[in-house]
Amino acid sequence: MTDTPADLVIYGSPVSPFVRKVAAVAIEKGAAFEIEAVNVFDPPEWFREISPMKRIPVLRDRSIAEEGPDGTIADSSAICGYIERKHPSPSLYCSDAYAHGRALMIEEYADTTLAMAGGLGIFRPIFFAVKKGEEPDVAKARDTWANTMPPILAWLDSALGDAEFYAGDALSIADITVACVLMQIALVAHMPLDAYPALAAHYERMRARPSIAGPYDKADRFIRKALPERFDLT
Ligand SMILES: N[C@@H](CCC(=O)N[C@@H](CS)C(=O)NCC(=O)O)C(=O)O
Structure with missing residues (x-):
């Protein structure tokens, strides 16, 4: 068969x-x-x-x-x-027009602003250097964490507020995108989110979903071969 x-x-x-x-x-x-x-x-x-x-x-x-x-x-x-x-079900796009627009906006924010900062400012300076056998640029990663990330994380924290999900009352493309992109930092560094409690709790809820944990764990296994320990960003 x-x-x-x-x-x-x-x-x-x-x-x-x-x-x-x-x-x-x-x-x-x-x-x-x-x-x-x-x-x-x-x-x-x-x-x-x-x-x-x-x-x-x-x-x-x-x-x-x-x-x-x-x-x-x-x-x-x-x-x-x-x-x-x-595959329309379960839908990951809100039926309410405003919630749909918000979800797409937050998806775009994570795909661009968050991804540029976390990817180019933290993940690449560490992991790409290690892959090439060079010293990781931890100073650049720390500078990004200290100076570039705070307003981005603060916006993601306030955009969520007291809600469980970023848009509407169910999981949407916005929640998935924010979590998957934010995790790029966690692949190479400890990611203290204590100053952003709503975002931190959202991150943990998303991290617990098999759809997000499974692909992340595959990436983590790959990264850990070249970089056994995560860096401290502070
Ligand atoms: N907006 C694109 C971004 C895709 C993207 O930037 N992918 C990265 C990998 S994480 C890439 O292919 N980079 C190749 C390069 O920088 O040359 C999307 O959402 O698919």
Whole structure:
């Protein structure tokens, strides 16, 4: 007996927060998927053809086409919107118009402002250096934590307020994206969130969800091979 391959293939690596975001959405929906490893910094020719922005993730839906650009979608937000239409239940997009708009705004904030600060300012200076056999730039990571992160974390804390979820009264793309992107810092450093209690509690709730914990733990196992200990940022 042969297993039918999953329709959905995510090209990339769980080390990418955007790959983990897409994986979390698929898991929440019970949609079968595979992750096919692609090194975005040295991609094969076929990947260049399907990734116009030269980024991971790219999704392939094999039920549409098994190779070439047909059946592919680049960009995590576009991919998650596609999976929502293909697997509508449970919905991860709010039905209320305002809540929907807020969710998309918070998703975008996490994908851009938070990802730039945590990824370029903390994760890369530590992990990319270690991978190259160089000294990690802990000073840059600490500077980012001390000076760039506070207003971003404060905004994420206040945007949540007393609510359980960022938008509406159920899990949405906003919650998944904030958690997956924030975790990029936790992969390489201790992440004290005591000054942001709403965000800290939200992070712990999200961390407990199998859809978020599973892909994160895969990334963590990979990172720990090169970087056994996390750094202190303070
Ligand atoms: N907006 C894109 C961002 C994707 C992105 O930046 N991915 C990173 C990996 S985490 C990447 O491919 N970087 C390649 C590079 O910097 O050259 C999305 O949401 O998919």
